[in-house]
Amino acid sequence: MTLSTTEPGHLSQRQLESTLWAAANALRGPVDPGDFKAYVFPVMFFKWISDSWDHERAQATEDFGDALTDEIESDYHTFVIPDGCHWSDVIETARQTGAKLDNALQRIQQANPDTLAGVFGDVQWANQERLPQSALAALLNSFHSVRLDPDSVNGDMLGSAYEYLLREFAEASGKKAGEFFTPRHVVHLLVKILDPKPGDTIADPACGSGGMLVETAAAVREHSGDPRTLRLHGQEINLTTSAIAKMNLYLHGLKEFKVVRGDTFREPKLLEGDGLQKFDVVIANPPFSLQNWGAEGWANDPYGRVICDVPPAKNGDFAWIQHMVASMKEDTGRVGVVMPHGVLFRGGKEGAIRECLIRKDLLESVIGLPNNLFYSTSIPVCLLIFRKQKSAERQNKVLFIDASKRFVTGKNQNTMSEEDIEVIDAAYKLGEDADGEGGLILRRVALDEIECNGFDLNIGRYLQSEKVAEANVEEALLAYQESRERRSMAETSLADKLKAAGFEI
Known part of the structure; x- marks a missing residue:
């Protein structure tokens, strides 16, 4: 294979990001842009492991010189790289490079079962019909031109570069991005x-690429705490995405975490004994209005997640909510979840579950966000905040915040600025708009008023002076928009299945 002659060395953040995006572009043509992440991230991670291993060996040699033994050196290494599985072994393979790479990645996973099991995903590297030798050579060659060891790229740079790629891949994936990526500004808010503290246990039952977990560590570090004291947990059903989450955490310098693959509803794996593990912070942006989520197994759920009732089989929104609320610790537990507005007013079983959660005084706040923040949906969304133990002044009340006007208009998606985030967070914590000019409407509403409204949580009922009839129009429009989006997703899924079966669309 032809190797780049660019000398490895220290890079600026911009140079590193440009190099990584060039690696992605090496795949353009044979690989769909929506699938770039499945190929680029494992190669990037392999390069990082190999360069870091070289750096650790150099440090051991410097410290011990001729007295260095294999046993001493092993203490320096974060991961084991078996003989013949180093980056140099793969990059120097001129033919059947995919088979060599596949073998190296599999053996590295096997040599590190407690830390790297499944981390490289399930790409068939030897399949030249999917990934021609020329495209793989270009991908490897792009990474060969940079060194990713600690002397060349610090952890913050590497983590930021990884997030840059996640963001770029989300742009390329369009609506499919919602499966693995939540915009950073939403995560940050x-x-x-939820204000994670050093020593907290954190869980994301729909962790995607791990952005929520990474951000909790960043928040603790920002307040001079030690993020290594956090105990981070995630579950993700998609193999590629769960692998990306593990890589994301490692590349951000986080080593003490548990990310498991599996169906959170049918097979929860964040357990303690026979029950759900309890956490200080439970946080998620789960897939909205999930159909066929596993209602059949919840009638006699052994994990105690049916706090109020079994949600409808064709909509898993309140399954996520009840699972997360059931995962809270008794004293310090708090939940933050992104949801479509439909959960605020839909009736039937969902209305009964909503009423039950409100009567138990678990819901602390409803925060309406601006439209068009997400890759996966254009419908308006909200944050629901639950707490096991509310402060005295918040008991038997729900804090409603309309933050729909706090955004910066973008080309494809809107964003929230740091100032927007600060204003919304301050309003939540103070229960008021501190300067009166924050562009927010908010109010604490007593449970008896909510009861008078039939436990409908439509934000417009409590924060504006419109008549109830006008609020009903808003509900109808939201429900219509949500239904249209669900129909579009169903049609897309059907088209994909027909295409895979060989039918012309």
Whole structure:
């Protein structure tokens, strides 16, 4: 294979990001842009492991010189790299490079079962019909031009570069990005509201690429705490995405975490004994209105997640909510979850579950966010904040915040600025708009008023002076928009299945 002659060395953040994006572009043509992440991240991680291993060996040699033994050196290494499985072994393979790479990644996973099991995903590197030798050579060659060891790229740079790629891949993936990526500004706001502390246990039952977990560590570090004291947990059903989450955490310098793959509803794996493990902070942006989520197994759920009732089989929103609320610790537990507005007013079983949760005084706040913040949906969304133990002044009340006007208009998606996030967070924590000019509407509403409204949580009922009829129009429009989006997703899924079966669309 032809190797780049660019000398490895120290890079600026911009140079590193440009190099990584060039690696992605090496795949353009044979690989769909929506699948770039499945190929680029494992190669990047392999390069990082190999360069870090070289750096650790150099440090051991410097410290011990001729007295260095294999046993001493092993203490320096974060991961084991078996003989013949180093980056140099793969990059120097001129033919059947995919088979060599596949073998190296599999053996590295096997040599590190407690830390790297499944971390490289399930790409068939030897399949030249999917990934031609020329495209793989270009991908490897792009990474060969940089060194990713601690002397060349610090952890903050590497983590930021990884997030840059996640963001770029989300742009390329369009609506499919919602399966693995939550915009950083939304994550930042939700984590800020939940206020993780050193020593907290954190869980994300729909962790995607791990952004929520990474952000909790960043929040603790920002307040001079030690993020290594956090105990981070995640579950993710998609193999590629769960692998990306593990890589994301490692590349951000986090080593003490547990990310498991599996169906959170049918097979929860964040357990303690026979029951759910309890956490200080439970945080998620789960897939909205999930159909066929596993209602059939919840009638006699052995994990105690049916706090109020079994949600409808064709909509898993309140399954996520009840699972997360059931995972809270008794004293310090708090939940933050992103949800469509439909959960605020839909009736039937969902209305009964909503009423039950409100009567138990678990819901602390409803925060309406601006439209068009997410890759996966254009419908308006909200944050629901639950607490096991509310402060005295918040008991038997729900804090409603309309933050729909706090955004910066973007080309494809809107964003929230740091100032927007600070204003919303301060309003949540103070229960008021501190300067009166924050562009927010908010109010604490007593449970008896909510009861008078039939436990409908539509934000417009409590924060504006419109008549109830006008609030009903808003509900109808939201429900219509949500239904249209669900229909579009169903049609897309059907088209994909027909195409895979060989039918012309």
